[in-house]
Amino acid sequence: MRKFAWIIGTSLVMFLGLVAASPFFTISSIKTSVVEKDSEKLASHIDFPVFRENLKKQFNTAMSNNVPTEIKNSPFGGIAAGFASNVVDNLVDSYVTPNSLAKLMRGIKPSRSLSRRDNDPERVRKERDEIFKDARYTYDSSDQFSVWVPTDTGDDIRFILHRDGIMSWKLVDMIVPI
Secondary structure, three states: OOOHHHHHHHHHHHHHHHHHHHOOOOOOHHHHHOOOOOOOHHOOEEHHHHHHHHHHHHHHHHHHHOHHHHHOOOOOOOHHHHHHHHHHHHHHHHHHOOHHHHHHHHOOOOOOOOOOOOOOOOHHHHHHHHHHOOOOEEEEEOOOOEEEEEEEOOOOEEEEEEEEEOEEEEEEEEOOOO
């Protein structure tokens, strides 16, 4: 009976350890898929519709908060706000791609271009290590995990993962310093 209780206890501890480590497995898989340019594998770890919608809300809120009062109160303020919102929506839809996310995960501004790739295993290892380099990892709750990546300017980009099942996680949001 004692052996049985010990086996059950050990199994439970191992299972809980795997569950606690599962966001790190997802992050490792994201890193690998970015380096290998495997967009299907990357897409399996990102909920693109939710991710894009969250970015649209963030950018539209930032834009509306920075509009001068004179424009907000003018008769054309509503038209301008609608136009700006439409531009933001179109930019996010076209710009949020696996390649641009890979740049942000390295802490690089998306406007910079990446060099041509080759199949050198050493280069692949170094590039994989650059993704989420110097990042901080935090559990925000039992269903939310954050990765804080420092940028060139000293700000942090925050990638937010939500639990999708017991051991699976999906990237659903990114907080960009604006």
